[in-house]
Amino acid sequence: xxxxxxxxxxxxxxxxxxxxxxxxxxxxxSPVTYTAPNYRxxxxxxxxxxxxxxxVVLHWQDSDRREDEAAFAAEQExxxxxxxxxxxxxxxxxxxxxxxxxxxxxxxxxxxxxxTAGQRLGVDGIVVVERWIREPWTTWDGLLNxxxxxxxxxxxxxxxxxxxxxxxTASGRLVWTAECHGWxxxxxxxxxxxxxVNLDNAxxxxxxx
Amino acid sequence: xxxxxxxxxxxxxxxxxxxICPAVSVAAGPVTFEVTAERxxxxxxxxxxxxxxxxxxxxxxxxxxxxAPPLYASGLILGxxxxxxxxxxxxxxEGRHWQxxxxxxxxxxxxxxxxxxxxxxxxxxxxxxxxxxxxxxVTLNAWGLVVRNWGRVAEQVDTACFIASLDLVARRDQAxxxxxxxxxxxxxxxxxxxxxxxxxxxxxxxxxxxLVRDTAAEAAEVLAALVIERLRAVPP
Numbered sequence: 001x002x003x004x005x006x007x008x009x010x011x012x013x014x015x016x017x018x019x020x021x022x023x024x025x026x027x028x029x030s031p032v033t034y035t036a037p038n039y040r041x042x043x044x045x046x047x048x049x050x051x052x053x054x055x056v057v058l059h060w061q062d063s064d065r066r067e068d069e070a071a072f073a074a075e076q077e078x079x080x081x082x083x084x085x086x087x088x089x090x091x092x093x094x095x096x097x098x099x100x101x102x103x104x105x106x107x108x109x110x111x112x113x114x115x116t117a118g119q120r121l122g123v124d125g126i127v128v129v130e131r132w133i134r135e136p137w138t139t140w141d142g143l144l145n146x147x148x149x150x151x152x153x154x155x156x157x158x159x160x161x162x163x164x165x166x167x168x169t170a171s172g173r174l175v176w177t178a179e180c181h182g183w184x185x186x187x188x189x190x191x192x193x194x195x196x197v198n199l200d201n202a203x204x205x206x207x208x209x
Numbered sequence: 210x211x212x213x214x215x216x217x218x219x220x221x222x223x224x225x226x227x228x229i230c231p232a233v234s235v236a237a238g239p240v241t242f243e244v245t246a247e248r249x250x251x252x253x254x255x256x257x258x259x260x261x262x263x264x265x266x267x268x269x270x271x272x273x274x275x276x277a278p279p280l281y282a283s284g285l286i287l288g289x290x291x292x293x294x295x296x297x298x299x300x301x302x303e304g305r306h307w308q309x310x311x312x313x314x315x316x317x318x319x320x321x322x323x324x325x326x327x328x329x330x331x332x333x334x335x336x337x338x339x340x341x342x343x344x345x346x347v348t349l350n351a352w353g354l355v356v357r358n359w360g361r362v363a364e365q366v367d368t369a370c371f372i373a374s375l376d377l378v379a380r381r382d383q384a385x386x387x388x389x390x391x392x393x394x395x396x397x398x399x400x401x402x403x404x405x406x407x408x409x410x411x412x413x414x415x416x417x418x419x420l421v422r423d424t425a426a427e428a429a430e431v432l433a434a435l436v437i438e439r440l441r442a443v444p445p
Contacts, residue, residue: 039426041419096403197368198412200420204403206434207427 022178022198030170031124034208045176046200048125048168049208050098052118053088054106056080057130083131083188087164090192091127097202102126111172118169125175130163157182162191239342240335240440242327246320250353251311252369252410256304263296306414310354310369313418317425319352319373326433334437341445343386346378347436352428354421357395357407370395370407371424377436379443386443391435393428401438403431 028042033050040047058076084101091097100123108114108126118126134156137145145152162180167173178195267289274285327347335341352373372394379387391399398404406424413420 039430040423041416044423094404094407198408200408201403201406204427204431206401206403206431206438 021181022176022195025173025175027173027175029168029175031203032119032169033122033124036208038203038207040200040203043175044200045125045166046095046202048123048166048175049096049202049205050100050123051091051125051127051166052100052102052121052123053084053091053127054102054129056083057128059130059132061132061134079131079133083129086188087127087129087192090196094193095196095199095201096204098205099127108172111167113172114167115169115172118167118172124169126167126169128165128167130165132159132161134159134161162195164195239340240331240345241343242324242331242345242347244320244324244327244347244349246323246349247351248353249314249317249319250351250355250372251314252307252354252356254304254307256300256307259296259299259303263292264300265296267292267294267296303410306410309414309418310410310421313414313421314353314425317421319425319429320349322426322429323347323349323375323432326429327436330433330437331440334441339445341440341443342381343440343443344380345436345440346380348376348378350374350376354410354413355395368407369410369413370405371413371421371428372405373428373432375432375436377439379440387439389439391432391439393431399435401435 024043024045026043029045029047031047031049038047056079058080060076088099088101091099100121102117102121106117106126106128108117114126118124137156141152158181160179160181164178165174166176168175176199178199180191180195270285270289270292272289274282274289277285327345331340353371354369355372357368357370372392374390374392374394377387377389377391378385391402393399393402393405395405395407406420408420
């Protein structure tokens with residue numbers, strides 16, 4: 001099998017398994033807000049029972065809507081709010097985490113900055129969400145796709161449209177990440193169930209003291 | 210939320226199935242515990258769907274390709290063999306995940322873990338001189354892995370949740386002082402109980418069933434803590 005065939009098969013597989021990729025650290029994960037013993041693997045992200053959710057980072061494809069700056073800003077803010085609110089509800093209700101929003105603008109250049117921010121917020125970890133919003137295809141895009149032998153289609157199916165990263169406060173390092181690829185045509189509330197299906201539940205509050 | 214058919218099945222099985230675990234009484238001061246449990250719930254083995262959906266059509270396409278004109282033969286044979294190999298591979302992979310998760314579940318012994326946790330927590334829950342005299346019966350009427358088919362997320366056949374449900378009865382001098390049900394479940398949950406751990410079967414099966422073992426150990430501690438919390442509300 002040639003290299004290009006393998007690459008094509010991998011791209012197709014990635015497209016078919018959209019929202020399926022997640023990676024977890026193999027290093028021990030440590031909470032900072034409680035010290036009670038628990039019954040988890042040393043690298044379980046669920047040990048980080050209290051999480052702060054940073055403002056959602058939006059990457060919005062160029063659009064005609066930018067001509068009306070105020071309306072565009074309002075639309076972006078609505079998407080940010082919906083993304084974060086539904087995520088916080090999912091983490092709290094389905095995974096048992098205690099979650100708080102980060103009110104300030106979150107710009108942490110390195111692990112040390114994230115660790116300091118986590119300590120200041122009184123949480124075990126920080127959640128950072130990036131979302132890519134792309135415009136629906138136009139007729140011209142469809143025609144171009146035919147001319148380019150489905151190249152744009154494969155590219156669209158394999159592009160990341162949502163990424164969630166969890167950093168632990170103790171060290172500031174990345175301990176869990178998940179990405180969603182493919183079309184962004186699902187309601188964000190349905191995406192969390194798929195994207196975070198393999199995220200360990202938080203250590204229950206009743207066992208934290 | 211109304212219970213789904215699957216949860217009704219869990220409850221019916223829990224009530225009707227014969228208990229395989231002998232009742233064991235443990236004294237923790239004047240409080241005694243009797244813990245019984247049903248067999249663990251097992252998720253359905255969905256691995257055969259890969260045979261039906263891919264492998265069998267693959268065999269059919271390959272056979273058709275052998276008899277087809279040359280123009281169509283290569284496509285049918287190549288496609289058929291691809292479907293066959295893919296279907297058999299997924300069947301084997303999902304089957305192994307299911308077997309590992311179920312085997313770990315069978316050895317989890319939630320009743321013993323719960324009994325130990327109750328004994329340990331009861332020993333420190335009351336001052337020795339003021340511990341109440343109680344005979345506590347705990348019946349794990351349903352526990353194990355069930356398929357997730359509730360709420361916002363559409364049913365995913367290979368996604369399972371670890372649930373546990375127990376009935377608690379506390380008696381003193383033949384008088385029943387407390388009856389309660391504590392549930393860690395998908396459709397019904399007790400206030401104060403955490404949500405059930407849900408994940409792909411492959412995640413439960415990874416590292417020799419590590420997540421199944423950890424979740425069972427944690428569920429025993431959570432249930433014991435909630436039982437003791439309720440017993441502490443019983444008048445001495």
